[in-house]
Structure formats: C-alpha cells, structure tokens
Amino acid sequence: MTSRFHRLEVGYLFNRAFWRHGYATEAAAAIRDRAFTDLAASEVWAQVRDTNLASMNVAIRLGMVVRCRFTKHYRGIDMPHLGFAVTRDEWRRRQPGLTPTSRPRLLPQH
Numbered sequence: 001m002t003s004r005f006h007r008l009e010v011g012y013l014f015n016r017a018f019w020r021h022g023y024a025t026e027a028a029a030a031i032r033d034r035a036f037t038d039l040a041a042s043e044v045w046a047q048v049r050d051t052n053l054a055s056m057n058v059a060i061r062l063g064m065v066v067r068c069r070f071t072k073h074y075r076g077i078d079m080p081h082l083g084f085a086v087t088r089d090e091w092r093r094r095q096p097g098l099t100p101t102s103r104p105r106l107l108p109q110h
C-alpha cells in the first residue's frame with residue numbers, strides 16, 4: 001500500500017458586516033475537520049498575505065503554523081505571503097485551545 005501526501009487549501013472571505021463574531025474561524029474549522037475526516041487530507045493549508053493580521057489569526061486559531069514564505073506577483077506588484085498549515089497528526093493531537101469556540105487573541109489588530 002502506498003501513502004500519498006494530500007494537501008487541501010482552505011480560504012475565507014466574509015462580508016465586513018459579519019467580521020469579529022468568530023464566524024470565519026468556526027466555518028474554516030468545520031472545513032478543516034471535514035478535510036481530515038472525509039477527504040483524507042494529510043495537511044490543510046492557507047495562503048495569507050503578510051499584512052493580513054485578521055486572516056493570520058484565523059489560521060492560528062485553526063492550529064496552523066507558518067511553513068513557508070513566498071511572493072505572489074499581482075498586477076505588477078510583489079505581495080509577500082505566508083503559507084500556514086496544520087497536518088493530520090497535529091490536528092489529531094490538538095489541545096482544547098484549538099477549538100473554534102476558544103478566542104485567544106494572537107496578533108494585535110488595529
């Protein structure tokens with residue numbers, strides 16, 4: 001039997017009227033869980049622009065950590081990004097602090 005690495009991506013974009021209620025974390029956590037339970041993902045990852053603190057906080061609340069840095073080129077502009085990810089093993093070992101109902105303040109937002 002061969003095992004293959006299977007990476008799935010999660011993205012999130014909410015209407016501003018619904019920010020700061022925890023909906024993005026709750027929805028993305030459900031997608032992360034589905035990726036591991038039903039879709040046989042080895043890892044779930046998210047691409048985040050390095051200035052997007054709200055998005056980084058969602059990724060961190062999902063139990064993700066930074067795995068890589070890369071630059072996207074969009075309409076002639078270089079945009080540094082961070083690649084966040086959580087592996088299946090990390091997700092299995094997750095502590096109560098990673099549940100979507102907890103609300104750690106991880107990076108200060110202005």
Ligand SMILES: CC(C)(COP(=O)(O)OP(=O)(O)OC[C@H]1O[C@@H](n2cnc3c(N)ncnc32)[C@H](O)[C@@H]1OP(=O)(O)O)[C@@H](O)C(=O)NCCC(=O)NCCS
Nearest residue numbers: 012013014019020021022023024025047048054055103105
């Ligand atoms: C990225 C994005 C979805 C994050 O939205 P968000 O509202 O910050 O994230 P959540 O819905 O998980 O809400 C978390 C915030 O709600 C707060 N909150 C308030 N009531 C809450 C509750 N009952 N339960 C959980 N969290 C609650 C949390 O404390 C947290 O605020 P904090 O970061 O100041 O501590 C949003 O900023 C967005 O749509 N941006 C535009 C698109 C974008 O940039 N997408 C990412 C591309 S990489």
